[in-house]
């Protein structure tokens with residue numbers, strides 16, 4: 141097994157493990173400085189068997205290998221995805237993050253400013269997280285592929301009513317021509333939802349991550365047989 | 373929702389928030405706008421103390437009327453924002469059949485194709501007659517006179533392309549209906565949208581207007597409230613508000629309020645956003661409406677769903693070239709050159725769903741159709757093709773004997789230039805149903821167009837219930853009334869929207885910015 145393969149299996153293993161152990165090691169609300177150690181006594185048992193041994197402080201050493209995912213680029217399997225998947229069952233962002241209304245939302249270590257959510261934003265961020273952690277919607281599908289908030293929304297924390305531009309979706313799912321090809325109906329080529337008589341439309345017209353998706357065509361063409369993931 | 377802090381920042385409590393979203397959940401359709409005058413008296417609301425934004429010309433609706441207004445207002449130098457509640461732009465316009473009535477154009481198709489005479493006066497007279505003279509002549513004249521010029525404008529400035537065909541459609545006494553090359557409204561909306569955006573117009577999708585603000589019955593319109601996602605914001609207009617929000621054919625409750633005969637069981641050709649809330653919000657600030665009971669059925673929609681797909685445009689385009697309509701009993705039942713209301717109610721009176729249009733290959737190109745459209749329609753089972761009339765009968769389930777008899781008799785009428793059964797005016801361009809292949813397409817009426825709406829004057833100013841223009845308030849397109857009377861002639865809606873939309877945009881931009 142080469143090095144890359146070891147890392148990959150380690151990542152996957154971590155996801156599984158973190159999901160499994162998040163609760164029984166939960167403790168008091170952590171201090172800003174020792175955010176992980178406030179709950180976790182040791183880390184070895186959280187990691188897959190093949191994971192290289194840990195040298196330093198847990199978080200910094202994770203980041204040596206796992207990209208943080210606070211990035212403008214869409215990433216999968218980044219550290220942020222792994223850590224959030226591991227804490228899926230926690231409903232409260234502020235167990236780990238710090239937040240000052242309309243002024244900051246931070247990781248425990250300073251300098252990671254992720255936006256300035258309002259109280260209202262926070263309410264929807266929690267709901268959005270819930271849909272990501274566990275729902276029949278596309279966000280959950282993204283979670284299962286270790287794509288976290290930044291994977292779709294970019295560096296800053298998505299605020300209420302944030303949307304995702306086509307470009308961002310297409311970075312992973314594109315190019316558009318590929319989608320057109322894949323969704324071309326066998327029977328009637330002109331009933332292709334990715335190349336319709338409405339011209340270029342937003343992906344989010346039909347595909348929604350945090351709530352129900354909807355085949356927009358059916359708003360008029362009631363008798364079309366069209367199904368998409370995350371829709372009724 | 374929310375309180376204004378000293379620094380203008382909104383601070384929310386979760387309770388405020390729940391109240392707000394609860395209110396905003398009311399779906400499009402008949403939302404309860406309440407009284408909208410902001411005079412501060414009981415039952416009315418105060419004008420927003422602080423506006424989230426100010427825009428020169430604010431346009432509601434992104435169809436033909438809104439886009440045309442946007443093109444002109446932005447050309448005149450105004451900052452223009454178009455608000456569209458749906459997640460896609462274009463309303464009914466983008467899905468429309470792409471046919472446009474004009475007595476002439478720079479393409480001179482009538483002359484080129486040797487299709488007789490026409491004039492602005494004739495177009496005006498046909499439109500008035502088709503609307504039973506419930507329409508206002510001064511508005512109809514603007515439509516008929518402006519239509520060729522508006523078509524030239526779209527060709528020249530926006531790059532719209534037309535097919536090399538011209539048809540005579542129901543209610544029109546001349547060959548004046550042009551077809552856009554794309555064969556669908558997108559062929560007009562796409563160039564218009566691009567033109568507008570190239571002039572700096574911003575189109576905001578998913579932005580539903582939930583209120584119009586006006587201080588009192590003497591004041592100009594001051595702005596609107598817009599719901600975008602879960603947030604509401606208040607936008608002030610500096611020059612003017614242009615209402616181009618279309619008709620309400622999808623609004624079953626509103627249809628019923630004004631015309632109980634348009635029962636909920638009818639299908640509709642319209643897009644889901646074709647609801648009437650903007651008319652109510654306009655009424656709430658004193659706007660006058662008229663003729664809201666005049667609601668048109670499209671006689672030839674797809675019978676099961678009411679969709680007006682490409683094959684459903686053929687029955688409309690083909691009659692000038694000899695197409696006939698037959699009942700399930702294989703008999704003609706109407707003068708095919710009749711207006712839409714006559715053709716629709718003739719079918720409903722038959723009580724046998726559906727009816728069929730019968731045509732032959734020789735008519736297809738003449739009526740602006742194409743071989744590809746026919747093949748696509750065949751594949752979907754919409755068109756039925758046969759080499760003989762008896763075979764067509766077998767394939768459609770129509771009775772062969774009566775259908776053959778109908779066709780034979782009709783062919784003779786064309787020779788005689790006389791239709792003793794339904795008095796259809798026979799023209800030289802009509803082709804007998806002699807040579808195959810023959811085609812049939814099934815059809816049935818569906819709710820299609822709202823002739824009534826806001827009362828406007830020649831400058832497209834919205835008129836209030838006391839007969840005075842409401843300052844800084846314009847309207848154009850299907851949301852207005854008085855242009856088509858009791859029955860709109862097919863292919864007259866696009867020119868209506870473009871001609872009056874341009875006037876609205878031009879006049880809106882001319883308003884002096886509010887202090």
Ligand SMILES: Cc1cc2nc3c(=O)[nH]c(=O)nc-3n(C[C@H](O)[C@H](O)[C@H](O)COP(=O)(O)OP(=O)(O)OC[C@H]3O[C@@H](n4cnc5c(N)ncnc54)[C@H](O)[C@@H]3O)c2cc1C
Nearest residue numbers: 433435437457463464465469471581618645849850865866
């Ligand atoms: C299927 C079909 C085929 C047709 N074919 C033809 C044809 O070939 N020739 C012809 O002349 N006519 C045709 N017509 C009629 C013609 O298309 C319409 O009358 C015309 O498109 C109306 O244009 P409009 O700009 O007034 O409104 P629309 O194009 O309907 O645009 C109005 C927009 O306003 C939006 N809106 C409504 N309320 C709000 C709100 N509260 N906030 C924000 N936005 C709002 C709507 O969602 C919509 O997008 C057809 C109609 C249909 C339905």
